[in-house]
Each structure stands twice: as structure tokens, then as C-alpha cells.
Amino acid sequence: MLSPVRSHPTPSVLYRTMRLLEGANVFCLMSLLLVAGLFVLGNFQEFLDQSQLMLLSIVSVLSVLCVASGLCYVIALSIWMVRRRRSMLLRLFYGLIATLMGGAAAAVAGALEAIVRPL
Secondary structure, eight states: OOOOOOOOOOOOHHHHHHHHHHHHHHHHHHHHHHHHHHHHHHHHHTOOHHHHHHHHHHHHHHHHHHHHHHHHHHHHHHHHHHHHTOOOHHHHHHHHHHHHHHHHHHHHHHHHHHHHSOO
């Protein structure tokens, strides 16, 4: 005997986009924290100058990606919360904190690059 087919509602495009942006933001934030930690560790372990500059440029790129994905995630989440009339404050709080951390890392990396690299 065949079992009845249950129709599961497919998630909306906005929900899937929001989840994709959330995953991208988590990946960027974790990568940023890992490379920034490696940069700090390299200062104590006396890495070569070129290695430190490479890590600093990677931190700069990852921080910009973290800010961009964080802003898109917060916007998509806000739109989804308004449409569904559901509150996901912890996810919104995470998105804002991740965006702020990425922005702070971008500012610090930019300042360090301005100090290290001459005009």
C-alpha cells in the first residue's frame, strides 16, 4: 500500500536567501576571527614582515565581506520578520554584532595598513 504524500510547504525565496546570507556571514566572521588571531599570534611569534602584511590584507578583505554579508543578512531578516510577523531578536542581535565586529576589524586593519605601508 502506498503511503499518502504529505505536501510540505516550500520555504520562500526570502527565507532561503536569509539562511544563505546567515551561513555566509558566520563563515566570514569565523574566518575573520581565525585570521585576526593568527595575525596577533604572529606578532608574538615574530612572523616575517611579508607574512604579517599578507595576514593583514586577508583580515581587511574578510572584514569587508563580513560587513557586506552582515548588512544584507540584517536587511533580509528584518524584511522576513515584518512579513511573517515573527520576532527573531537573537538572530537580529547576532547580525548586528557580527556587522559591528567586521566594521571594527576593517577600521583597525585599515589603520594598520596606513601605518605600515608608506605612500
